[in-house]
Amino acid sequence: MNYSYNPREIPLGDINKLTTAIKLGQQNANKLWGEELVSDKFLNSIPITQSYAYCLVRSSTLSDQLDDAIFNQNFEDGRGLLRHQIEDRTLLETFIYWHETLHNSLSQLDLDAYDDCFIKIMPNVVPYYFNFVVDYSEKFLGQRNVIINQNLLNKWLKRTPSSFLSGKDERGIPDTPTTYRGIELKSPGHKRLCEKLADNKIMFMIEAPTFIPFDAKNYRKIDLIVVKNDRALIVEIDGSGHLGQKREDDYRRDYAIDDNWSHQIRFSHREVMDDLDLVFKRIMKKLDKNYGDIRN
Secondary structure, three states: OOOOOOOOOOOHHHHHHHHHHHHHHHHHHHHHHOOOOOOHHHHHOOOHHHHHHHHHHHHHHHHHHHHHHHHHOOOOOOOOHHHHHHHHOOHHHHHHHHHHHHHHHHHOOOOOOHHHHHHHHHHHHHHHHHHHHHHHHHHHOOOOOOOOOHHHHHHHHHOOHHHHHOOEOOOOOEOOOOEEOOEEOOOHHHHHHHHHHHHOOOEEEEEEEEOOOOOOOOOEEEEEEEEEOOEEEEEEEEOOOOOOHHHHHHHHHHHHHHOOOOOEEEEEHHHHHHOHHHHHHHHHHHOOOOOOOOOO
16 A cells, blocks of 8 residues: 655654554454455545544444354344444444554554654544444345434534533523533433433423412412323422421422322322333333323
8 A cells, every 4th residue: 555644743663553554443443344345445434544534433333243142142134233332322432442453453553653643543533433324224234224323423523622511502692411402401400301302302391380270379380291102101209308297398389290190190200210211111111002091
């Protein structure tokens, strides 16, 4: 392979080490894939820093898939470590994972200009990984016409600590542990549940002012009203303040609601914080149109 390079940026000795590593990564990826996945023509068309990033991503992700088949006897396409990476790993976790992968890879080469190489290679790793996610999603997860939203990805990757410390999201709306899209909620658990519902494309209403016939209060704010499958579920999240007189008020409120709409569920704040997935599953079960009569 013939690469152009600037000796002041990467020493010739490191260029040779990177070139050797690229060739090895190319061979490993092609061997694991069973055909030519990484071609000489492609590698020669891009700078050495991009070539190294490309081979690292391809060989690492394919190795994970092979390891999963060997150690877990998981041979079915679309399952295992790669699927876990794509479906369950957050963007931050992905960035940390590839940061460590590149660090370990370059450390083994014993480079003279390690820091310079790392800084120049790392910006290419994450985009190549997401290109792999697109290919993998289309081939193994059955999705079609998958496209990475580069604007959103770039916005996230370019955010600085000062933007997080400003207390505002990317739209300039105040963002605190108890606010969701500019709406002040009662607790962090309330916010986490809202985010979980939104991530799963579930319709809901927050802090909904509600008039209940025969209620002692003029109106109340219902924590959440979740809507799915032509069904609506009232969800309440109790904090530590829901004790004593407050608990009695909750009972009166529930009794008044039951005369009009019995489909409701109540969680403690601790339940939401400790096991959000279980809380979400219980809500979805209540909203299953096959679950039974609405008063059950």
